[in-house]
Amino acid sequence: LFKMACVAAVAFVPSVAAAACDDGEMVIKFSHVTNTDKHPKGIAASLLEERVNAEMNGKACMEVFPNSTLYNDNKVLEAMLQGDVQLAAPSLSKFETFTKQFRIFDLPFMFANVEAVDTFQNSDAGQAMLDSMQKRGLQGLEFWHNGMKQMSASKPLITPADASGLKFRVQPSDVLVAQMEAIGGSPQKMAFSEVYGALQQGVVDGQENTWSNIFGKKFFEVQDGITETNHGIIDYLVVTSVDWLDSLDADVRDQFLTILDEVTQVRNAESTQTNEAAKADIIAAGGEIRQLTDEQRQAWIDAMKPVWTKFEGDVGKENIEAAQKANA
Numbered sequence: 570l571f572k573m574a575c576v577a578a579v580a581f582v583p584s585v586a587a588a589a590c591d592d593g594e595m596v597i598k599f600s601h602v603t604n605t606d607k608h609p610k611g612i613a614a615s616l617l618e619e620r621v622n623a624e625m626n627g628k629a630c631m632e633v634f635p636n637s638t639l640y641n642d643n644k645v646l647e648a649m650l651q652g653d654v655q656l657a658a659p660s661l662s663k664f665e666t667f668t669k670q671f672r673i674f675d676l677p678f679m680f681a682n683v684e685a686v687d688t689f690q691n692s693d694a695g696q697a698m699l700d701s702m703q704k705r706g707l708q709g710l711e712f713w714h715n716g717m718k719q720m721s722a723s724k725p726l727i728t729p730a731d732a733s734g735l736k737f738r739v740q741p742s743d744v745l746v747a748q749m750e751a752i753g754g755s756p757q758k759m760a761f762s763e764v765y766g767a768l769q770q771g772v773v774d775g776q777e778n779t780w781s782n783i784f785g786k787k788f789f790e791v792q793d794g795i796t797e798t799n800h801g802i803i804d805y806l807v808v809t810s811v812d813w814l815d816s817l818d819a820d821v822r823d824q825f826l827t828i829l830d831e832v833t834q835v836r837n838a839e840s841t842q843t844n845e846a847a848k849a850d851i852i853a854a855g856g857e858i859r860q861l862t863d864e865q866r867q868a869w870i871d872a873m874k875p876v877w878t879k880f881e882g883d884v885g886k887e888n889i890e891a892a893q894k895a896n897a
């Protein structure tokens with residue numbers, strides 16, 4: 570049966586070089602939406618696949634499906650609850666229909682940098698969030714880092730007023746909708762795989778993302794430029810279903826979770842560097858990157874930060890305080 574599942578996956582997605590799964594091996598399908606190289610998530614997923622297939626050979630076989638080739642982020646969690654996919658790492662902005670707790674990660678200017686995100690996630694409050702969707706059938710396993718978000722559009726963005734009247738693609742998060750409305754933009758929720766085409770065709774004028782996503786999906790080719798705002802973060806939850814995790818033999822589960830934890834430590838430590846390299850790649854490919862003075866950046870903070878009050882009840886005042894402490 571397991572072998573059949575593996576063969577079927579190869580048949581449906583011929584462009585993906587799936588690992589050869591042997592008879593009797595448990596198949597772990599990992600679906601994600603980004604590119605594989607030069608990307609914090611892509612590299613981490615590939616390393617996980619490599620290690621599971623080497624070290625758990627005979628017991629388990631992992632197949633990674635990147636670039637939305639198996640599921641978009643808006644479909645993957647339902648597919649997981651159906652048992653059609655075992656692992657995913659959607660950004661924390663994509664869990665809104667399961668929990669409101671992750672809204673803290675979308676609040677603009679909440680975290681100064683990825684180190685602060687890491688500190689907060691490793692606090693008791695952050696670790697408790699891994700279990701926040703158990704009742705809905707999902708189990709968080711690890712947080713994976715991407716990095717700080719930048720703003721891009723079809724025209725230069727220097728002051729928040731420049732964004733007024735523009736249509737912005739956002740991830741499916743009401744916090745991000747409120748953030749774009751706060752600068753006078755018209756936000757539109759859209760799957761990651763649709764963004765390049767939407768920017769190219771003018772369905773939307775702009776978007777926000779990390780250097781690695783802007784480079785990996787070539788958004789810079791269809792934008793006037795990117796403004797280095799560092800106004801928010803994109804981070805991920807490596808997630809599985811409670812049912813699947815419970816179904817594993819204890820030794821298999823322990824080995825898998827140990828490998829996952831080691832991959833997490835190694836790759837999270839490299840995420841900032843991976844994004845810096847992607848930024849350099851954008852410049853080398855002719856992309857325009859604009860810097861803000863302290864005063865100009867303050868104008869973006871003043872425009873966006875009032876959004877916090879609207880979501881204080883969802884995320885909890887004590888979590889906002891803990892996040893702010895992590896910035897110190």
Ligand code: LMR
Binds near residue numbers: 602603760778782
């Ligand atoms: C996005 O939708 O912009 C990101 O969440 C994509 C990703 O997985 O980094």
